[in-house]
Amino acid sequence: MQGKEPSNQFVQVHTPLDASRKAYEEYERNDCQCGQTKEQRIVNGSDVKPAHKYPWQVGIRENDSENYMCGGSIINDRYILTAAHCVTDKNNKPVSLKDLSVGVGDHISTSTKDDGMFTKTVVVKQIIVHNNYKPKNYDNDIALLKLFEPISLALSPDVGTICLPANDDKTYENINGTASGWGTIKNNGPQAEVLQETMLKILDSNCNGNSREVTENQLCVLPIFGDTCHGDSGGPLVVFEEPHYTLVGITSFTFVKCNDNYPTVFTRVSKFLQWIEDNTKDGLYC
CATH class of the missing domain: 2.40.10.10 (Trypsin-like serine proteases)
Incomplete structure (x- = not known):
């Protein structure tokens, strides 16, 4: 999808058009909270109910495939956090940007019409792979996808960010x-x-x-x-x-x-x- 704007069949992501980035950020920050679920098959898993319960979830497609090859998480208005092995080739180099797209606000991966107010395919501007990623044992298996345009976090309850850990103090074992x-x-x-x-x-x-x-x-x-x-x-x-x-x-x-x-x-x-x-x-x- 190199050089292509997102399809018009999706709701357009809000992007500030004037120079008032500070005012935009204050509006967005006041209207969003990370890590909030929408309450009301992973092997032997169950359908997520209600739809968009986890608004930070995204899917990553390659070469316009019908299915998502990988998942990811929205951590802020410009970046998706995912695994390095999802976006690197056999030579451990980032895959071509023209082959990559991200589904935001999705629930049914094969449809663009069933999911409510906000379902969008977003163009990836940059792939940032951890420089110490080791494919042999998947150490440092982490990457960031910078989006071509920011996601408006206040636009829809179907889209939101996930909170990051405050620090490295917790092991989370037995949780x-x-x-x-x-x-x-x-x-x-x-x-x-x-x-x-x-x-x-x-x-x-x-x-x-x-x-x-x-x-x-x-x-x-x-x-x-x-x-x-x-x-x-x-x-x-x-x-x-x-x-x-x-x-x-x-x-x-x-x-x-x-x-x-x-x-x-x-x-x-x-x-x-x-x-x-x-x-x-x-x-x-x-």
């Missing part, structure tokens, strides 16, 4: 988290059309005896009712910390198969707070 995505509903199976969610237990650093396979930049989870699978990579693992949800993990890899009683590994977001801050200084946080 249940929620993962979401449009990945396959079983090994080598079809991808889910409706956004799925599942609960996962965050393990301690022993990772059920697999500690040699993980680094301090990663965390392990154990499936409770279901597991992440192919196509869920890059998506969020969140925990509820009153009064909001916090992004603690980015879906990275499984040891053998999905939902096989082996731990699933996530990038530990709290280890990268300074890196995120350094690379998103022009973004507006709620």
Whole structure:
């Protein structure tokens, strides 16, 4: 999608047209809060209800594919946080921008008409991959997508940001988290059309005896009712910390198969707070 404006069939993202960026930021900041769910198939997961319950969830497509190849999370009005392996090629280089797009405010991945007020495909302006990403063991498996235009965080309740951890003090071990995505509903199976969610237990650093396979930049989870699978990579693992949800993990890899009683590994977001801050200084946080 290099050089192309987003399709007119979607609601246009609000962008400030005058020089009053400060006034725009104050308006946006006063009208948004991070980590707020909209209350009312991940393997063995369930449909997210109500639609847009997790307004920070995005899908990442390559080459105009019908399905999302990966997920991601909105962290501010200009940046998506995802996994490095989602946006790098076999030579560990960022994929071509013309092949990449982001679905914002989506619920049913194969439709652009069913999701309510705000569903949009957004053009990616820049891919920022962590410079120490190691594909062999997925260490530092984290990347940022800078969007071509900012998302108006006050435009629709269907779109919002996820809160980042305040610091690196918490391990979150023995806490249940929620993962979401449009990945396959079983090994080598079809991808889910409706956004799925599942609960996962965050393990301690022993990772059920697999500690040699993980680094301090990663965390392990154990499936409770279901597991992440192919196509869920890059998506969020969140925990509820009153009064909001916090992004603690980015879906990275499984040891053998999905939902096989082996731990699933996530990038530990709290280890990268300074890196995120350094690379998103022009973004507006709620």
